[in-house]
Amino acid sequence: xxxxxxxxxxxxxxxxxxxxxxxxxxxxxxxxxxxxxxxxxxxxxxxxxxxxxxxxxxxxxxxxxxxxxxxxxxxxxxxxxxxxxxxxxxxxxxxxxxxxxxxxxxxxxxxxxxxxxxxxxxxxxxxxxxxxxxxxxxxxxxxxxxxxxxxxxxxxxxxxxxxxxxxxxxxxxxxxxxxxxxxxxxxxxxxxxxxxxxxxxxxxxxxxxxxxxxxxxxxxxxxxxxxxxxxxxxxxxxxxxxxxxxxxxxxxxxxxxxxxxxxxxxxxxxxxxxxxxxxxxxxxxxxxxxxxxxxxxxxxxxxxxxxxxxxxxxxxxxxxxxxxxxxxxxxxxxxxxxxxxxxxxx
Amino acid sequence: xxxxxxxxxxxxxxxxxxxxxxxxxxxxxxxxxxxxxxxxxxxxxxxxxxxxxxxxxxxxxxxxxxxxxxxxxxxxxxxxxxxxxxxxxxxxxxxxxxxxxxxxxxxxxxxxxxxxxxxxxxxxxxxxxxxxxxxxxxxxxxxxxxxxxxxxxxxxxxxxxxxxxxxxxxxxxxxxxxxxxxxxxxxxxxxxxxxxxxxxxxxxxxxxxxxxxxxxxxxxxxxxxxxxxxxxxxxxxxxxxxxxxxxxxxxxxxxxxxxxxxxxxxxxxxxxxxxxxxxxxxxxxxxxxxxxxxxxxxxxxxxxxxxxxxxxxxxxxxxxxxxxxxxxxxxxxxxxxxxxxxxxxxxxxxxxxxxxxxxxxxxxxxxxxxxxxxxxxxxxxxxxxxxxxxxxxxxxxxxxxxxxxxxxxxxxxxxxxxxxxxxxxxxxxxxxxxxxxxxxxxxxxxxxxxxxxxxxxxxxxxxxxxxxxxxxxxxxxxxxxxxxxxxxxxxxxxxxxxxxxxxxxxxxxxxxxxxxxxxxxxxxxxxxxxxxxxxxxxxxxxxxxxxxxxxxxxxxxxxxxxxxxx
Numbered sequence: 077x078x079x080x081x082x083x084x085x086x087x088x089x090x091x092x093x094x095x096x097x098x099x100x101x102x103x104x105x106x107x108x109x110x111x112x113x114x115x116x117x118x119x120x121x122x123x124x125x126x127x128x129x130x131x132x133x134x135x136x137x138x139x140x141x142x143x144x145x146x147x148x149x150x151x152x153x154x155x156x157x158x159x160x161x162x163x164x165x166x167x168x169x170x171x172x173x174x175x176x177x178x179x180x181x182x183x184x185x186x187x188x189x190x191x192x193x194x195x196x197x198x199x200x201x202x203x204x205x206x207x208x209x210x211x212x213x214x215x216x217x218x219x220x221x222x223x224x225x226x227x228x229x230x231x232x233x234x235x236x237x238x239x240x241x242x243x244x245x246x247x248x249x250x251x252x253x254x255x256x257x258x259x260x261x262x263x264x265x266x267x268x269x270x271x272x273x274x275x276x277x278x279x280x281x282x283x284x285x286x287x288x289x290x291x292x293x294x295x296x297x298x299x300x301x302x303x304x305x306x307x308x309x310x311x312x313x314x315x316x317x318x319x320x321x322x323x324x325x326x327x328x329x330x331x332x333x334x335x336x337x338x339x340x341x342x343x344x345x346x347x348x349x350x351x352x353x354x355x356x357x358x359x360x361x362x363x364x365x366x367x368x369x370x371x372x373x374x375x376x377x378x379x380x381x382x383x384x385x386x387x388x389x390x391x392x393x394x395x396x397x398x399x400x401x402x403x404x405x406x407x408x409x410x411x412x413x414x415x416x417x418x419x420x421x422x
Numbered sequence: 423x424x425x426x427x428x429x430x431x432x433x434x435x436x437x438x439x440x441x442x443x444x445x446x447x448x449x450x451x452x453x454x455x456x457x458x459x460x461x462x463x464x465x466x467x468x469x470x471x472x473x474x475x476x477x478x479x480x481x482x483x484x485x486x487x488x489x490x491x492x493x494x495x496x497x498x499x500x501x502x503x504x505x506x507x508x509x510x511x512x513x514x515x516x517x518x519x520x521x522x523x524x525x526x527x528x529x530x531x532x533x534x535x536x537x538x539x540x541x542x543x544x545x546x547x548x549x550x551x552x553x554x555x556x557x558x559x560x561x562x563x564x565x566x567x568x569x570x571x572x573x574x575x576x577x578x579x580x581x582x583x584x585x586x587x588x589x590x591x592x593x594x595x596x597x598x599x600x601x602x603x604x605x606x607x608x609x610x611x612x613x614x615x616x617x618x619x620x621x622x623x624x625x626x627x628x629x630x631x632x633x634x635x636x637x638x639x640x641x642x643x644x645x646x647x648x649x650x651x652x653x654x655x656x657x658x659x660x661x662x663x664x665x666x667x668x669x670x671x672x673x674x675x676x677x678x679x680x681x682x683x684x685x686x687x688x689x690x691x692x693x694x695x696x697x698x699x700x701x702x703x704x705x706x707x708x709x710x711x712x713x714x715x716x717x718x719x720x721x722x723x724x725x726x727x728x729x730x731x732x733x734x735x736x737x738x739x740x741x742x743x744x745x746x747x748x749x750x751x752x753x754x755x756x757x758x759x760x761x762x763x764x765x766x767x768x769x770x771x772x773x774x775x776x777x778x779x780x781x782x783x784x785x786x787x788x789x790x791x792x793x794x795x796x797x798x799x800x801x802x803x804x805x806x807x808x809x810x811x812x813x814x815x816x817x818x819x820x821x822x823x824x825x826x827x828x829x830x831x832x833x834x835x836x837x838x839x840x841x842x843x844x845x846x847x848x849x850x851x852x853x854x855x856x857x858x859x860x861x862x863x864x865x866x867x868x869x870x871x872x873x874x875x876x877x878x879x880x881x882x883x884x885x886x887x888x889x890x891x892x893x894x895x896x897x898x899x900x901x902x903x904x905x906x907x908x909x910x911x912x913x914x915x916x917x918x919x920x921x922x923x924x925x926x927x928x929x930x931x932x933x934x935x936x937x938x939x940x941x942x943x944x945x946x947x948x949x950x951x952x953x954x955x956x957x958x959x960x961x962x963x964x965x966x967x968x969x970x971x972x973x974x975x976x977x978x979x980x981x982x983x984x985x986x987x988x
Binding site for chain 2: 109110112113114115116118130131132133134135136138139141142143145146147150152163166240242243277278279280281282283285286287290292293294295296297303307310311313314315316317370371373409410413417421
């Protein structure tokens with residue numbers, strides 16, 4: 077009897093040591109508030125990898141990055157998506173990411189690979205452009221400005237609203253476009269003239285678009301707003317009654333739009349490295365890239381992805397978008413914003 | 423000196439024991455969820471280099487403007503709130519309950535929605551300007567509202583008048599009319615009675631209201647940002663920009679420290695000034711003190727006050743429900759025509775996950791999330807507020823130090839506290855109880871300030887009479903204390919409820935995307951273009967307004983078992 081018990085006890089121990097059938101692994105992805113995806117696309121990843129993905133939304137890009145940097149020693153997530161090119165140098169110097177040379181990188185054009193160390197991998201891009209209200213311009217027989225310099229003409233007095241670069245990402249992007257075009261300190265003269273020409277400055281995109289812009293449902297007073305090149309497509313896609321044409325369009329003259337690129341990275345100290353790498357590959361894969369436009373209103377970095385019809389018809393890609401190097405932005409951001417504040421707000 | 427403080431030996435020990443027991447819960451709550459995170463983030467980011475003369479100069483200049491706009495807003499809020507409190511406390515008129523509930527609705531509306539409402543009324547293409555331009559043939563809008571100091575002040579009054587109304591009305595409606603009658607019988611006319619008898623008795627709630635309103639305006643963020651615009655910068659706005667936009671934590675922490683030091687100084691000043699008089703008059707049922715207008719002057723007062731309050735509180739918010747049922751698509755070339763056509767599309771769209779988004783949450787769920795967090799916050803604030811208010815009702819030397827500490831979270835930077843939470847709690851940040859805990863931090867001073875006068879007014883004589891008739895401590899509490907405290911408890915619960923429903927900053931930091939509250943859902947809709955998004959945001963805002971109004975009406979009419987009105 078005792079021998080039998082001892083034998084069964086040993087057998088029990090042996091079965092305990094045998095590999096257990098694994099339950100789903102969990103993966104946590106930290107993103108900014110604008111992240112969106114179709115549930116079937118995410119579920120497909122979960123099923124293919126026996127994983128459970130949970131998301132932590134952390135405010136806008138700056139707030140989310142702040143959160144990631146503050147919890148560097150004990151990261152809240154495995155993957156972080158939402159660093160853009162204006163914050164890239166900051167994220168890299170804070171050392172929150174670990175490098176991952178994904179095979180998908182070979183498909184992505186060089187112009188988006190702004191991080192040579194492969195800690196931050198590009199996922200999508202979008203252009204910040206001035207949107208204008210077609211109906212207003214037609215009604216008042218105004219020609220659409222073709223260059224940045226045109227905005228200072230008296231014909232456009234009090235017609236433009238922009239966001240404060242200190243508190244708004246598109247506001248900062250537009251400022252950077254003017255810096256690329258006019259140079260430093262030439263841009264300050266331009267902004268001074270805009271200010272004298274009745275420029276409206278508000279705190280953020282929501283206010284500018286829905287309170288000040290005449291082409292949106294908020295029916296504001298200004299027919300030109302600094303927004304995104306994909307906003308006209310969104311107006312059509314989110315209309316409750318079908319629209320024949322978009323009520324707005326973007327102004328895509330040279331250097332009038334600023335290109336924002338968004339990146340994903342694996343957070344240093346993750347406990348689920350292989351699953352995190354699979355998720356990064358998934359974000360750079362065709363299925364997710366094709367899902368992004370209609371959900372987040374950005375363009376995929378991977379070429380030859382089918383875009384929604386509304387994108388092709390109503391959203392324009394500028395031929396000469398303004399771009400500045402992430403290092404230059406990181407070095408001068410504070411002083412540029414301060415100089416701008418003195419020129420425009422005081 | 424309170425009776426308990428005199429006496430030696432065992433009396434002294436039991437006194438301290440009782441005091442300690444009362445303060446233990448609220449203080450440990452504050453220590454864990456306010457002091458610890460705040461100190462950690464300050465220690466983490468401040469360094470000697472930040473304390474430069476230039477930085478300090480900018481900090482003090484910003485402090486100056488912050489105090490200026492807060493002081494001005496507080497005075498205007500009192501000017502609006504005091505007559506309103508008299509109106510609600512003294513008179514009965516048709517629509518009283520509804521108007522009373524409506525004055526509380528602004529308190530929990532997200533700023534982005536309030537800004538939209540004011541713009542619809544007073545913006546360059548708002549109703550007021552369009553009407554004036556049409557009737558006087560003007561070419562440009564005469565009223566400039568958004569982007570002025572006036573907009574900030576008006577919005578602050580709009581938000582905070584309910585604080586004055588609730589605190590003062592509660593005290594006023596419970597006042598014993600015998601005092602005023604005695605003054606009358608001695609020959610005083612009505613104004614003299616007010617000036618010499620009633621207002622001095624209202625001094626404590628008035629000061630409490632001033633304190634809370636000032637601190638709210640002092641740390642005001644959304645109003646300054648959205649309605650004041652970029653030309654105005656208070657400490658909180660600067661902290662937000664430095665911390666979350668420029669990622670300049672040292673400067674942000676310096677500003678947060680300046681803000682906190684001022685708050686400490688201000689609340690110590692308040693504690694020294696506020697006279698806590700124990701008004702041991704027999705409390706009256708609120709109803710019996712209210713009556714219809716008796717004289718012509720009173721009738722004019724009621725009519726005028728109702729008109730002003732309706733115009734001020736109802737008109738700006740009318741735009742939201744109206745927009746949620748009108749066609750909002752921007753059709754090309756159709757700008758000036760009024761978009762005819764009512765639709766319930768935006769409400770039905772709320773229930774459809776049109777984009778099959780993984781983050782879609784039906785509005786019922788968002789409302790349920792909001793209500794659950796609100797319920798938890800109410801319970802937590804009452805559980806922590808009662809002991810603190812009981813201790814403050816009989817204030818001694820200990821209370822003089824601890825009272826300002828209770829107020830601190832209101833006057834501290836929400837952004838900094840949020841960052842402190844991140845640094846301190848890490849993975850615990852997304853625990854479901856974190857959101858009600860954060861809401862309780864804000865609601866606690868209100869709850870304490872509402873409960874404390876009621877607890878202070880408990881008549882010792884009645885309790886002693888009950889005891890001498892053989893009642894056990896519990897029975898005398900149930901029969902004597904509870905009916906008096908009941909009204910204040912409901913009022914405090916109402917405060918905590920509305921604060922929790924409308925809280926946005928802390929919630930957006932702490933919530934999981936699967937459990938959004940209604941303000942977060944509104945913000946999500948407004949972050950993308952398109953008529954459907956705007957319409958749904960308006961629909962959600964209308965739902966929030968309706969929910970709050972119903973919630974407040976229910977709380978005020980609540981008849982708890984076993985507590986009869988007398």
